Structure formats: structure tokens, C-alpha cells
Amino acid sequence: MQSVVQRAELSHLPGLMATQIDPALLELLACPKCHATLMQSPHGLQCTSCAASYEVKEGIPVLLSDDVNTEHFEEEQHLAQMMKSREQLPEEQFNLNQWALSKREFFAMVRSVVSGPNKKFVNIGCGFDPSFAEFEEQGHTFVNMDLVFDMLANLRKDFGAQSCVNGDVNRMPLRAGAFDYVISIDVIHHECERLPELLGSFRDLLKPKGTLFLEDPNAWGLFQMAKSIFMPRFVYRSLRSTYHTLKRSTHRPADYEFPTNVWRVMAILRDLGFEDIKCYPHTAYPTVSERSHRIYTSLSGSEFVRKYHNYHYMLSAVRA
Ligand SMILES: [Zn+2]
Known part of the structure; x- marks a missing residue:
């Protein structure tokens, strides 16, 4: 915790004006x-x-182009605002713990791959994720990118994040071939209609032999596949919308969000020239109730299920 406090104090670098980076x-x-x-x-x-x-x-470069997708932009801003203002309900604690476990499992995967000093990372769609600090402390450069400015401003204020960029995945504001590691957690289902282009743009950011780390809601997840794989998408969407209305969800998925298919994503990555594509088994089941969680875990005994039929999938892939 101490290092986080020290970081926060460092967030006003002497000699750098507010418009300088x-x-x-x-x-x-x-x-x-x-x-x-x-x-x-x-x-x-x-x-x-x-x-x-x-x-x-x-201190944060705002690199949004004029044709930013306003539907996504407003939705994400609204969500960020809501997360900031909303009180945390006790029954949400279980869910939040599962999200935290999911993040721990993801970054354990990253740690198991990363080697060598002075690497360049980018976390695309980072949200309010302070995971950058661990890697910066090891001397790496870690860029936090998000579509929502406030997420980054808070990350800077609360955790002293120095390297933030406000940008849009559809108009990548990052230099091609500059990164050893590209991280993207729960982003690609926001652009599920243009996965090959999006994953291609992630590849282009990597140096040769650089690694992409990806996590996304899994269309082949247990109980998810019946709906997202075998049901026409418009039927699934309207059922999902009805469910969230009845449940009075404070945040229901935007219409453009849709779980992605782990097998299809792996095939696209292969087509894009990635190699050594690996899925990782993990145990977190965020956004399910405690009771459903017991059912999920009792059915996920095998490593295969924990890899390919988990609520999320988690993978690494190396640019050739
Ligand atoms: Zn230009």
C-alpha cells in the first residue's frame, strides 16, 4: 500500500507543465x-x-478523433459515472470478489509469460485498474488507455498512474510495433462485429515476438452457449433486455455488446499470423449469484471446461 501512496505523491512531476507529457x-x-x-x-x-x-x-493526452463512435462513447461514460456514484450493496460483495479473483488470475497469466527488463506494455480499455503499478515498479513502461477520460483521471489521482492516454480502439492512438505486451480485458465484445480488424490492430501494436493477452466474456461459457451460440442473436438480445428490465439491473449490457466465441477468436488470431496461442484454465465466475456459482464450480472439474467453457476465456498469443 505504501508504494501506492508514494506514487500518488509523485503524480505532480516537478518541471512538467499540465500540457506537457x-x-x-x-x-x-x-x-x-x-x-x-x-x-x-x-x-x-x-x-x-x-x-x-x-x-x-x-497530464493525460486526449487522442480522440472527431469521428469517435458516439453511441459507445456515451454508454461507456454513463457506465463510468454510475460506477463512481453508486453505493456498493452488501450482496454485491460476492460478485466484486469474483471480479477481483478474475483479475488476479489474469495477471498471474501475464506474469508467467513476461520476462526481461524494460518492456513496453499497454492495457487497452484499462478502466479503473491499478495493475500497472506492479509492472512499473519492476522498471517496465506501462501505458493505460481508455475511451473514458474520467477513468484515467481517477487512476492518476488515486494510484499515481503516469502513462495514460485517452483513446478509441477504432482509431488507435498508439505507435505501431512499439509494444512487447498488449493487454485487453473485457473489451473486444464491445466491437464484436469487427473482431478481425480489432485483433489485427492489436497485432500491429506488437513488436515481432510480442505477446497479446486477452480476456473476454465467453459465448461458449457454461449456460451461456445455449443462448449466445444456438439462439438467433436478435432473440437472445431481446430476452437479455427483458431479463435485465425485470431484474431492474442498474446497468444492462449495451445492445452492441455480445459475448465472443473463444474458438472463433483463436481462429482469427491464427489467420492474423499469431502463434503459440494458449488458453488458460481459471476459476472465477463473475456476475453470477452465489448459488449459480456453486453449480458452475461443481460442473467445471476438468481443466478443459475451466479453459474453454468458463464464463470468460483468457488467452495469450505471440506475434510471429
Ligand atoms: Zn495526423
Whole structure:
């Protein structure tokens, strides 16, 4: 905990004005419109090719292009706002513990692969995830990217995150071939209609032999497959919508969100030239009740089920 406090104190770097960013971070960024490099300007950042200018707000570069998908943008902002303002109910504790376990299992996978000093990481769609701190303490560079500015501002304020970028996966504001590791947790189902393009853009960020770490809600998850695999999508969507209305869910899934198919994702990764694609067994079942959790765990005795039919799937893949 102490190191987190020290980090928070460091968050106002002496000598850096609010519109200036660390040159080490600047080197990893790119213009979301034309992908050229960016340079520091008196008011923020400017593209060295198309001359587009970008604001740096509270030390965070805002690299959103004008054609940001407003439906996704507003939905995610609304969700972030709600998470911030909502009181935590006691019955949610079980669920939150499962989310925490899920994160621990994910980062155990990352740790089992990462080797060597001074690596470059990016967590795409990081949300309010302080996992960057562990890797920064080991001397790595870790960029936190999210569509929602407030998530990043809070990550900076509460945990001292230095390397944040406000960006959109559809207009990647990061330099191609600059990263050893790309992390993306629960993001790709937001873009389920354009998985090959999205996963291709993750590949392009990696150096040769760099690793992608991915987690997403699994269409082949136990009890999930009957709906998301075998039911027409519009029927599943309307049933899901009815369910969340009756349950008075504080947040129901947006229409564009849909669990992704672990087998299809692995096939796309192979087509994109990834190799050594590995799924990892894990035990967390977030967003199910305690009772359902008992059923899930009793049915997930085999490693195969914990890999491919878990609520989420978790995988690593190496760029050739
Ligand atoms: Zn540009």
C-alpha cells in the first residue's frame, strides 16, 4: 500500500507543465487520424504530418478523433459515472470478489509469460485498474488507455498512474510495433462485429515476438452457449433486455455488446499470423449469484471446461 501512496505523491512531476507529457510516453503515441508521430506543442500535442492538434488535460493526452463512435462513447461514460456514484450493496460483495479473483488470475497469466527488463506494455480499455503499478515498479513502461477520460483521471489521482492516454480502439492512438505486451480485458465484445480488424490492430501494436493477452466474456461459457451460440442473436438480445428490465439491473449490457466465441477468436488470431496461442484454465465466475456459482464450480472439474467453457476465456498469443 505504501508504494501506492508514494506514487500518488509523485503524480505532480516537478518541471512538467499540465500540457506537457513525459517524452517516453510521447514516443509510444501516434496521431489517431493518420498514425504519424506527435510532437509537443504549447497547448498540448500536434501531429507531425496532418497537423491535427490534441489537448493534454490533467497530464493525460486526449487522442480522440472527431469521428469517435458516439453511441459507445456515451454508454461507456454513463457506465463510468454510475460506477463512481453508486453505493456498493452488501450482496454485491460476492460478485466484486469474483471480479477481483478474475483479475488476479489474469495477471498471474501475464506474469508467467513476461520476462526481461524494460518492456513496453499497454492495457487497452484499462478502466479503473491499478495493475500497472506492479509492472512499473519492476522498471517496465506501462501505458493505460481508455475511451473514458474520467477513468484515467481517477487512476492518476488515486494510484499515481503516469502513462495514460485517452483513446478509441477504432482509431488507435498508439505507435505501431512499439509494444512487447498488449493487454485487453473485457473489451473486444464491445466491437464484436469487427473482431478481425480489432485483433489485427492489436497485432500491429506488437513488436515481432510480442505477446497479446486477452480476456473476454465467453459465448461458449457454461449456460451461456445455449443462448449466445444456438439462439438467433436478435432473440437472445431481446430476452437479455427483458431479463435485465425485470431484474431492474442498474446497468444492462449495451445492445452492441455480445459475448465472443473463444474458438472463433483463436481462429482469427491464427489467420492474423499469431502463434503459440494458449488458453488458460481459471476459476472465477463473475456476475453470477452465489448459488449459480456453486453449480458452475461443481460442473467445471476438468481443466478443459475451466479453459474453454468458463464464463470468460483468457488467452495469450505471440506475434510471429
Ligand atoms: Zn495526423
